[in-house]
Amino acid sequence: ESKSVVAQKKVRTVCTYCGVGCNLEVAVKNGKIKSIQAPYDAEVNQGHTCLKGRFAFSFYNHPDRIRTPLIRKNGNLEPASWEEAYDYIAQKLTAIKQHYGPDAIAGISSARCSNEENYLMQKFIRAVIGTNNIDCCARVCHSPTALGMQNAFGTGAATNSIDDIKYTDCILVIGANPTDAHPVTGAKMKQFAMKGKTTIVVDPRRTELARYATYHLQLKPGTNVALLNMMLYYIIQENVMDKDFIAGRTEGFEEFKNQILGLDIDQLESVTGVDKDLVRQAALAYAKAPNAMSFHGLGVTEHTQGTFTVMQIADLALITGNIGRKGVGVNPLRGQNNVQGAADMGCQPHQGAGYLNAYDPEINKQYEEFYKTKIPFSKGLKIPEMFDASIEGNLKALWLMGEDVVQTDPNTNKVIAAMESLDLLVVQELFLTETAKYAHVVLPGASFLEKSGTFTNGERRIQRVKKVVEPLEGTKSDGQIIVDIMNRMGYAQPDYDAETLLEEISQIVPFFRGVKWQELGDNGKQWPVAADGSDTKILHAEAFNRGKGKFHYFDFQESQELVKHGKEYPYIITTNRELEHYNAGTMTRRTKNVELLTEDALMIHPADAERHFIQDGDMVCVESPRGKVDLKAKITDEIKPGILSSTFHFPEVMLNQITSDEHDSEAMCPEYKVVAVNIRKSKGK
Ligand code: SF4
Numbered sequence: 001e002s003k004s005v006v007a008q009k010k011v012r013t014v015c016t017y018c019g020v021g022c023n024l025e026v027a028v029k030n031g032k033i034k035s036i037q038a039p040y041d042a043e044v045n046q047g048h049t050c051l052k053g054r055f056a057f058s059f060y061n062h063p064d065r066i067r068t069p070l071i072r073k074n075g076n077l078e079p080a081s082w083e084e085a086y087d088y089i090a091q092k093l094t095a096i097k098q099h100y101g102p103d104a105i106a107g108i109s110s111a112r113c114s115n116e117e118n119y120l121m122q123k124f125i126r127a128v129i130g131t132n133n134i135d136c137c138a139r140v141c142h143s144p145t146a147l148g149m150q151n152a153f154g155t156g157a158a159t160n161s162i163d164d165i166k167y168t169d170c171i172l173v174i175g176a177n178p179t180d181a182h183p184v185t186g187a188k189m190k191q192f193a194m195k196g197k198t199t200i201v202v203d204p205r206r207t208e209l210a211r212y213a214t215y216h217l218q219l220k221p222g223t224n225v226a227l228l229n230m231m232l233y234y235i236i237q238e239n240v241m242d243k244d245f246i247a248g249r250t251e252g253f254e255e256f257k258n259q260i261l262g263l264d265i266d267q268l269e270s271v272t273g274v275d276k277d278l279v280r281q282a283a284l285a286y287a288k289a290p291n292a293m294s295f296h297g298l299g300v301t302e303h304t305q306g307t308f309t310v311m312q313i314a315d316l317a318l319i320t321g322n323i324g325r326k327g328v329g330v331n332p333l334r335g336q337n338n339v340q341g342a343a344d345m346g347c348q349p350h351q352g353a354g355y356l357n358a359y360d361p362e363i364n365k366q367y368e369e370f371y372k373t374k375i376p377f378s379k380g381l382k383i384p385e386m387f388d389a390s391i392e393g394n395l396k397a398l399w400l401m402g403e404d405v406v407q408t409d410p411n412t413n414k415v416i417a418a419m420e421s422l423d424l425l426v427v428q429e430l431f432l433t434e435t436a437k438y439a440h441v442v443l444p445g446a447s448f449l450e451k452s453g454t455f456t457n458g459e460r461r462i463q464r465v466k467k468v469v470e471p472l473e474g475t476k477s478d479g480q481i482i483v484d485i486m487n488r489m490g491y492a493q494p495d496y497d498a499e500t501l502l503e504e505i506s507q508i509v510p511f512f513r514g515v516k517w518q519e520l521g522d523n524g525k526q527w528p529v530a531a532d533g534s535d536t537k538i539l540h541a542e543a544f545n546r547g548k549g550k551f552h553y554f555d556f557q558e559s560q561e562l563v564k565h566g567k568e569y570p571y572i573i574t575t576n577r578e579l580e581h582y583n584a585g586t587m588t589r590r591t592k593n594v595e596l597l598t599e600d601a602l603m604i605h606p607a608d609a610e611r612h613f614i615q616d617g618d619m620v621c622v623e624s625p626r627g628k629v630d631l632k633a634k635i636t637d638e639i640k641p642g643i644l645s646s647t648f649h650f651p652e653v654m655l656n657q658i659t660s661d662e663h664d665s666e667a668m669c670p671e672y673k674v675v676a677v678n679i680r681k682s683k684g685k
Pocket residue numbers: 015016017018019020021022045048049050051052053054182183184185
């Protein structure tokens with residue numbers, strides 16, 4: 001009796017799935033996880049979780065977990081010891097570096113991993129390999145947000161907290177379906193809308209939130225820039241701007257105003273497919289609300305004009321003075337648990353830890369002094385450029401820490417060609433993912449339940465992730481794996497320890513200056529954290545990081561995918577997510593959630609289904625210029641005729657075989673949301 005009491009414990013940690021960053025209380029008995037509850041005193045989730053966070057933890061000890069390093073021999077991945085794997089990698093990397101130079105090697109980091117692990121990953125690539133070829137999955141999700149908000153405000157992160165929904169009078173949700181993708185935040189928005197408060201949803205799909213919204217602007221995919229220009233037009237034309245804010249805190253307004261007033265609204269109405277009077281009403285509701293918040297998701301960023309759209313959302317906040325106080329602001333809904341942190345820690349080519357310019361020789365000197373070694377300041381590759389460089393023969397080695405690029409990046413066949421062209425592909429993973437199957441070496445990492453560190457959620461909140469159980473036998477924390485290889489390649493790096501690494505990070509990342517493991521408490525701190533430990537709930541209260549907020553005007557441009565292929569492939573498919581699964585489904589498909597949702601489906605409008613003699617449940621062949629997939633039809637009027645939608649949770653379909661690698665003109669985020677396709681009824685596979 002007393003023995004079993006001693007063996008029980010509860011550990012407070014943070015969910016590994018989405019960027020809401022819910023706190024979880026994990027009950028453990030005799031080394032086994034029994035249940036997950038949500039603490040009521042958690043500022044982020046106040047006793048709530050979704051069915052991913054509460055139930056989807058059993059993946060951590062699933063029989064599919066990789067339990068030993070694997071090395072490819074005679075075409076097959078065969079078990080090896082850690083020593084053998086490290087020797088093999090170190091020899092190969094050293095030879096490639098000597099023969100082709102450090103820029104023939106690249107790394108992609110993971111939003112699943114802790115800040116400390118991401119920090120180590122970029123340190124390994126920059127200080128040990130000697131290249132800026134480091135990137136992370138922010139490239140394929142919110143890189144346009146970071147760039148766009150940096151251009152407008154000087155800081156590329158959410159301006160406010162989710163809790164501010166309590167204090168706002170209007171929410172504008174653009175290109176996001178928080179009910180499924182950020183469920184705890186989505187529930188707060190739904191409650192807000194159900195109280196009859198002004199809710200504006202801009203989305204090609206009639207999502208659940210859109211059904212409760214005051215205004216649903218159901219635009220054609222890829223026309224955000226046109227629609228936001230219409231909103232800006234009505235705000236200026238009806239003179240409902242915040243003139244004091246514009247005069248005191250912004251720059252570039254006069255020119256911006258003239259450009260907006262020169263727009264042809266009827267033409268934009270036809271481009272977007274949204275009634276102009278509805279847009280006018282929504283724009284005035286946003287502008288006249290005493291406090292209005294905007295939220296945006298991947299329906300904004302994953303477009304060729306993604307960065308421009310983010311800057312237009314900033315324009316809306318600036319023109320109406322909705323910035324710098326409670327209940328307002330521009331709030332990207334970050335997809336992955338620690339994608340904010342991966343970018344904060346420097347896992348992108350152009351900015352090192354703390355967003356310092358990696359190409360600036362002066363800053364380079366600071367990094368060199370700090371890391372006590374030569375640090376490169378030559379231009380590094382972004383993820384799509386890495387794939388191109390591999391296919392062209394210029395990139396020889398790629399290190400992937402927990403990123404399944406084959407299933408999640410667009411144009412699967414091209415990604416596979418890139419993987420197959422490498423001399424060395426190292427993959428750190430929990431499971432043998434679609435990407436790991438192409439690796440030369442697979443290293444078994446550990447899940448969030450088996451290690452400590454910090455995650456930074458979508459509202460800049462740095463929270464402690466605490467080890468709940470020991471790593472499964474044969475596996476190691478991803479941070480320790482990086483440390484081991486750094487040492488093996490001659491750089492003395494102490495063993496992975498979150499507290500010590502946080503101390504190091506606080507010395508190089510300006511907005512982590514006062515972050516200390518022991519002082520983060522149960523609810524974490526929102527960066528910037530000053531040296532005295534005080535944190536920041538609201539950004540830009542007195543001034544912007546760049547001085548004044550800057551207006552930017554953009555003309556709508558048709559998606560290149562439609563310009564090139566729209567005639568031959570007349571349907572548009574856009575991607576979405578379902579509540580039960582997380583992204584590639586690598587974790588949630590290995591839990592009971594797979595019984596709730598067993599496959600990807602194709603949303604198709606009844607009129608389109610009828611035209612092609614498709615019944616609900618029939619298999620449909622969806623073909624794009626890049627490939628074809630078979631999906632089960634789900635007939636619904638949630639989408640308009642001519643528009644289709646599907647998830648990409650299951651490798652059996654591999655939806656990204658058809659998606660396009662056209663990308664955002666500024667940040668190179670792929671345009672997953674506009675894919676030109678044709679459809680026909682098929683017999684299926
Ligand atoms: Fe919270 Fe997101 Fe985890 Fe669900 S998936 S419990 S909303 S952090």
